[in-house]
Amino acid sequence: MSHFPNDVNNGAWKATNLLMCQDNLITGLVSGGLSPLEAKAWHAIGLLVRAFDAAGHLLYFAKNGRLVGPKADFYLQTYLIACSAIELLARCREGHENFLKKPSKALKRGFQIVELVDSNYTLVTNEEEYTLEKLVALRNLGAHGMGVASESGEPTLDVFLHIELLDNFPQHLADAFDAYYRDLVDPSKPSVRKNLAKSGLEPVLYAERSGQAFISPIQYAYNKIVLPQKVPSDVLKYKDWQVYKG
Secondary structure, three states: OOOOOOOOOOHHHOHHHOHHHHOOOOHHHHOOOOOHHHHHHHHHHHHHHHHHHHHHHHOOEEEOOEEEOOOHHHHHHHHHHHHHHHHHHHHHHHOHHHHOOOHHHHHHHHHHHOOOOOOOOEEEOOOOEEEHHHHHHHHHHHHOOOOOOOOOOOOOOOOOOOOOOOOOHHHHHHHHHHHHHHHHOOOOOHHHHHHHHOOOOOOOOOEOOOOOOEOOHHHHHHHHOOOOOOOHHHHOOOOOOOOOOO
């Protein structure tokens, strides 16, 4: 992360505390020069990029070893992963205590941050209007075995998965990722780094089958994104989420 300001300390991400430092691919990054908060920032950006690519990849399918598509069979699952990225961005942007044990609140705020809802807090397709409550209910259905559409545990809304719901997600997410990345490295915006420091974001350890090598979003993002030459949107794949229309 180019010229990352070291004006905020986050002791929870000290290199000696991270198991991922056993990975020789990133040991030199974290213990050899990255501050704890810079490692956390790379981790956040890496997770956002990986979530985007995973969501888009679900809409494509392989035929004779080649990716073709897009395909609507995994539309709900794509939406679910996209919501994870949107919630993550909100937590990083605004800090952990704002959303402590309140995932629905974080997701609602995330939809506003990525500007997928209008001034009336509604996402409108040609056939359906999605309030923030409906967007959260749809996420809950996908995340909780299709059985919990509301926080009360009782059905309270009719939720439709309209074919055009995700059409505008890629551009809005890409723009939001880029804006966040630029704010993270902006010396005049220490509040952005302070919120990341208290976001509650924790390391995710990825192990090979042997169990010996860790693969980290830190290393992935660090090697691919360098301002000003490359921002997150430059490395995203599967950017066209418009599925076949019936």
